[in-house]
Amino acid sequence: MDTNTNSDLVSTNLSSMPPMPNMQPINHRSSANKKVSAPLIILAVAVLGFIIWWVSRAPQTEQVVYPTPTPTPVQDEIQTEVDQLDLGDIDQEFEEVDQELNTL
Numbered sequence: 628m629d630t631n632t633n634s635d636l637v638s639t640n641l642s643s644m645p646p647m648p649n650m651q652p653i654n655h656r657s658s659a660n661k662k663v664s665a666p667l668i669i670l671a672v673a674v675l676g677f678i679i680w681w682v683s684r685a686p687q688t689e690q691v692v693y694p695t696p697t698p699t700p701v702q703d704e705i706q707t708e709v710d711q712l713d714l715g716d717i718d719q720e721f722e723e724v725d726q727e728l729n730t731l
């Protein structure tokens with residue numbers, strides 16, 4: 628066969644083909660990114676789940692309510708003695724101190 632006839636056939640075949648639509652080039656990185664992002668998403672969800680679990684299992688602080696103390700006989704005696712003390716006219720004594728301070 629003659630090489631000229633082969634090249635004529637090739638050029639004829641190429642010219643008879645319909646034009647190719649504009650195709651985007653295949654990005655091989657996108658599949659690699661998908662492979663990396665999937666485990667990262669799973670890891671993030673796992674970490675978030677662990678944090679929620681850890682916080683929920685922490686003991687809840689309970690408010691301690693102490694009982695109201697009941698007066699004992701000794702406390703009753705002390706209160707009775709305090710009530711019986713005669714302090715005099717305290718207001719009169721404070722008025723005297725206030726007058727002396729005002730003169731300064």
